[in-house]
Amino acid sequence: xxxxLQLFGVLLWSTITAAAAPEKASxxxxxxxxxxxxxxxxxxxxxMFVLAITGTIFAVVFALLVYSVVKFRGTAENAGRxxxxxxxxxxxxxxxxxxxxxxxxxxxxxxxRVIHAVQDAPQPSTALEVTVIGHQFWWEYRYPQLxxxxxxxxxxxxxxxxxxxxxxxxxxxxxxxxxxxxxxLGGKTDLxxxxxxxxxxxxxxxxxxxxxxxxxxxxxxxxxxxxxxVDRPEDFDAWVRAQQEPAAQGEEAIAGRRVFETNACIxxxxxxxxxxxxxxxxxxxHLMSRTTIASxxxxxxxxxxxxxxxxxxAIKPGSLMPAMKLNDAELDAxxxxxxxxx
Numbered sequence: 510x511x512x513x514l515q516l517f518g519v520l521l522w523s524t525i526t527a528a529a530a531p532e533k534a535s536x537x538x539x540x541x542x543x544x545x546x547x548x549x550x551x552x553x554x555x556x557m558f559v560l561a562i563t564g565t566i567f568a569v570v571f572a573l574l575v576y577s578v579v580k581f582r583g584t585a586e587n588a589g590r591x592x593x594x595x596x597x598x599x600x601x602x603x604x605x606x607x608x609x610x611x612x613x614x615x616x617x618x619x620x621x622r623v624i625h626a627v628q629d630a631p632q633p634s635t636a637l638e639v640t641v642i643g644h645q646f647w648w649e650y651r652y653p654q655l656x657x658x659x660x661x662x663x664x665x666x667x668x669x670x671x672x673x674x675x676x677x678x679x680x681x682x683x684x685x686x687x688x689x690x691x692x693x694l695g696g697k698t699d700l701x702x703x704x705x706x707x708x709x710x711x712x713x714x715x716x717x718x719x720x721x722x723x724x725x726x727x728x729x730x731x732x733x734x735x736x737x738x739v740d741r742p743e744d745f746d747a748w749v750r751a752q753q754e755p756a757a758q759g760e761e762a763i764a765g766r767r768v769f770e771t772n773a774c775i776x777x778x779x780x781x782x783x784x785x786x787x788x789x790x791x792x793x794x795h796l797m798s799r800t801t802i803a804s805x806x807x808x809x810x811x812x813x814x815x816x817x818x819x820x821x822x823a824i825k826p827g828s829l830m831p832a833m834k835l836n837d838a839e840l841d842a843x844x845x846x847x848x849x850x851x
Contacts, residue, residue: 539719541692545739546710548627548695555623559616566612627696630709637665637676643687643700643722645829646729647791647804657752658779660791661804663737666745668711674742675711685727691720691737699724712739728827734805748798755782756794757849765846768839773831780850790830796850803828815844 544550581592595601641663642649650659665676680689682700689708690697698708712718720735740748758766766783769775775785781794796802799809806825807813816823819840821830835843 539692539721543693545693545712545714545716545718546695548630548708548710549693551623551627552696555619558619562612562616627708632677632709633673633675635672635674636709637674638679639663639665639676640679640681641689641700643680643682643684643689643726643733645684645727646722646733646825648733648735649683649791652749655749655753657749658792659752659795660799661734661736661801662799663735664745664748665710665712665737665739666742667715667739668713669742670713673711675709677709678707680706680708686724687722687726687733688724689720689735690723691718691735693718694720694737697723715739715741715744729825732804732806732825732828734801736801736805751798751851752795754795756780757851758782759849762842762846762849765842765844768835768843769846772833772835774833774843793847793850796847798851803830811844811848814847815840818843 541553541556544553638652638654640651640653642651648661648663650663651657666674668674668676678689680698680700682702682704685702687700688697689700691710694710694712695708698706700706716739718737718739720737722730722733722735724730726733769780770784775783775787777787777790779786779788779792779794797809801807802809802813802817803821803825807817813824817830818833818835820832821828822832833840833843
């Protein structure tokens with residue numbers, strides 16, 4: 510009973526706090542109480558409706574329980590006596606049958622309406638299409654309309670109500686089960702091998718929104734993080750133009766490119782304009798345009814990049830990135846080359 514009270518109190522306090530200051534909700538916290546898209550708001554409203562009904566049931570049952578304990582508690586006068594027994598009360602039996610059935614029907618209809626509104630929403634011609642592929646343990650993003658392939662950090666545009674541009678995601682898995690979940694942007698949707706699932710989002714303001722693979726998918730499931738950058742239209746267009754450019758080919762990094770192309774890097778990774786077309790690991794064409802590496806496990810700095818190439822286990826134990834066994838000169842040259850991939 511105490512545990513139920515504590516849980517109900519936490520949910521109620523979180524809801525009141527989020528509702529009191531929706532504009533101040535942080536974009537770097539995975540909160541279900543600060544929805545930023547139409548699907549997320551629909552799920553939030555449904556959750557509050559369910560919470561109100563179940564909270565009312567809890568309050569009524571708790572009040573009746575307290576009343577019964579106080580009113581009919583044992584005393585010295587009635588010790589050893591049984592209370593009056595009630596048998597065959599049609600009114601009571603009808604009440605505890607019909608009321609729960611009505612509650613379940615109401616909850617079913619409300620849930621079905623939200624599921625239909627979210628899953629069967631029509632895709633407008635202005636929508637952005639993105640294919641999301643879950644890997645152990647990173648995310649691949651493909652923009653078929655734009656010819657862009659990137660990883661781990663999803664960029665989508667703000668959807669202005671006057672000029673809506675929602676993002677529709679096609680969700681696939683390359684290996685095992687994953688689950689795509691950014692609480693402020695939408696509900697959880699699974700990525701299942703040999704099956705195509707989908708979801709959509711239409712965030713109304715720019716910001717960084719964080720999420721997490723919500724389905725245990727192996728050793729590094731906890732570090733398979735999601736980072737969604739919702740950009741203003743002009744910023745998104747600038748990002749698209751930059752991503753459509755080929756990889757930098759500076760003379761100062763030619764030694765590092767040679768290291769990349771003559772080692773096992775090309776078996777897993779792709780860089781536009783080179784001989785590498787690997788698909789097992791992330792596309793590195795514009796690696797340094799990303800804020801993090803290793804699917805959010807570390808900041809994208811030269812030192813972390815060097816450590817990631819030299820000893821991936823130091824950043825992400827159990828990841829499928831092999832240690833490259835390069836000498837210091839090769840490692841320095843490769844990191845310098847990676848730093849040009851912007």
